[in-house]
Structures are given as C-alpha cells and as structure tokens.
Amino acid sequence: MTQLLFIGDVVGQVALEYLEAELPKVITHHQPDFIIANAENLDLSGLGFGMRPPSLERLLALGVDLVTGGNHSWDGPCAEEVQLHPRVLRPLNYSPAAPGKGALVVEKNGYRLGVMNLAGKSALPWADDPVTASERQLVAWGGAVDGVLVDFHGESVFEKLGFAFLFDGRVSAVLGTHTHVPTLDARVLPGGMAYISDVGMTGPSGGMQGLEPEPLIAGMRNRLSHRAEFRLAGGGVELGAVTVELDQGKALGIKRV
Ligand SMILES: [Fe+2]
Ligand SMILES: [Fe+2]
Numbered sequence: 449m450t451q452l453l454f455i456g457d458v459v460g461q462v463a464l465e466y467l468e469a470e471l472p473k474v475i476t477h478h479q480p481d482f483i484i485a486n487a488e489n490l491d492l493s494g495l496g497f498g499m500r501p502p503s504l505e506r507l508l509a510l511g512v513d514l515v516t517g518g519n520h521s522w523d524g525p526c527a528e529e530v531q532l533h534p535r536v537l538r539p540l541n542y543s544p545a546a547p548g549k550g551a552l553v554v555e556k557n558g559y560r561l562g563v564m565n566l567a568g569k570s571a572l573p574w575a576d577d578p579v580t581a582s583e584r585q586l587v588a589w590g591g592a593v594d595g596v597l598v599d600f601h602g603e604s605v606f607e608k609l610g611f612a613f614l615f616d617g618r619v620s621a622v623l624g625t626h627t628h629v630p631t632l633d634a635r636v637l638p639g640g641m642a643y644i645s646d647v648g649m650t651g652p653s654g655g656m657q658g659l660e661p662e663p664l665i666a667g668m669r670n671r672l673s674h675r676a677e678f679r680l681a682g683g684g685v686e687l688g689a690v691t692v693e694l695d696q697g698k699a700l701g702i703k704r705v
Pocket of ligand 2: 571
C-alpha cells in the first residue's frame with residue numbers, strides 16, 4: 449500500500465509558517481510515502497504570486513517531494529530560477545519555450561510515482577490541450593511508473609471531471625487545484641482513480657481565496673483587475689489537503705485531511 453498526501457494551493461508566508469508548525473503532526477498521523485504540494489501562491493510579489501527560492505526550500509525541508517504550480521508558475525522575480533529547480537513542476541500543457549517541466553517520476557520505498565501538473569484553459573487561457581499532453585506523457589512513461597498523480601489546475605469542474613473520466617483506469621489520482629475552495633466530491637471512480645474537483649487552499653481563511661477582498665473588488669469594478677495589488681487576507685489558516693491510498697496503480701480511497 450502506498451500513501452500520498454497532497455496539499456492544495458499554499459498561499460503566502462502565513463501558510464508556510466502554519467505548515468512548519470502543523471505538517472509534522474499530519475505526517476506522523478498519516479505516514480505518507482509521498483507529499484506533493486501546489487505552491488504557485490507561496491510568495492506575494494507586487495502584482496503577482498509565484499515562488500521565491502528561500503520559501504521553496506523551507507517547503508521542501510518539511511518533507512515535500514514535489515511542488516506543483518499553475519497559472520502563477522511564472523509570476524514573481526525568481527520564476528525562472530524556481531522553475532529550473534529539480535523538484536518543481538509547472539503545467540505540462542504549456543509552451544515548451546516557457547521555463548520549467550510539467551512531469552516527473554519520484555521513486556520512494558520501491559514505488560515509482562509519475563506526477564503530472566496540468567492546467568485547464570479556464571485557469572490558463574494560453575494552455576495547450578491537457579488531454580493531448582497527458583496522452584503523450586503516459587506513452588513516454590510506458591511501464592516506467594507504478595502509479596500516476598495529476599494536479600489539474602483549473603477553474604471549471606466540468607473540465608476536471610471530463611478529464612478524470614477520460615483517464616480513469618490509466619491515471620491513479622486527479623486532484624483539482626486553483627479555485628482555493630475545497631469541494632465535497634472526493635471519490636474513487638469505477639476504474640480506480642481517486643478524484644476531487646478541488647482540494648482547497650492552505651492559506652488565510654478571512655478573504656477571497658486567501659486575499660484581502662478590497663483591491664480585488666476595486667479591480668472588478670474598474671475592470672483593471674490585472675493591475676490589482678494582492679494583499680494576504682486575515683483570519684485563521686485553513687488546511688486544504690487530501691490523502692490517497694494506492695495499491696499499485698489503483699486508488700483504494702481518498703480522504704480529506
Ligand atoms: Fe492558487
Ligand atoms: Fe491558480
């Protein structure tokens with residue numbers, strides 16, 4: 449049996465500090481073989497998010513094996529350096545000319561886990577077709593993986609569910625990210641795929657998706673939302689995470705943490 453722990457969009461330093469305090473307890477309780485975290489929102493940087501190397505290293509030091517991203521993968525002043533890090537993924541279905549990679553195999557405890565990061569067009573309009581990119585990656589891996597986890601970063605539940613049913617039986621888990629709002633639909637599909645539309649964020653609970661609402665609302669009203677400055681919300685930090693139990697390539701269960 450192989451146990452995965454997946455942590456949804458980590459938002460800001462406050463979430464990193466929360467994980468530094470709480471993740472060791474979660475690890476002791478669940479004993480995961482692999483920990484994957486989406487951290488496209490780890491560092492605020494003026495108009496964008498993204499990650500900076502010191503925060504990334506702190507996250508990896510907690511036992512996180514791989515860090516995934518999304519529409520904010522290329523935000524921030526250190527995007528290129530971060531995307532070239534051997535344990536960072538960005539959406540696979542994006543321009544090969546953009547820095548980074550979208551798929552990796554992590555091997556631990558005799559299990560080879562293939563991880564793909566995908567983005568839906570609803571979250572990243574210039575993304576390529578996620579289905580074609582995934583088909584190609586699965587062919588490229590062939591028998592070189594024991595199971596496959598997909599972080600599907602998208603706004604649309606329809607897009608995520610359609611993808612999941614299409615790949616049920618070939619992919620072990622499709623875990624949604626990006627909306628920062630956890631959904632209640634965690635289940636195992638008939639072909640043995642663990643699925644959830646959105647894992648939810650790990651970040652401050654008091655605002656809009658971890659952010660202070662006021663600048664975002666102003667951006668909605670003046671239609672200059674692309675220029676709205678992001679500020680972290682207040683409120684306690686919520687943990688968006690799931691565990692997935694795998695038997696070879698098939699999921700036996702998925703549970704919210
Ligand atoms: Fe996010
Ligand atoms: Fe996102």
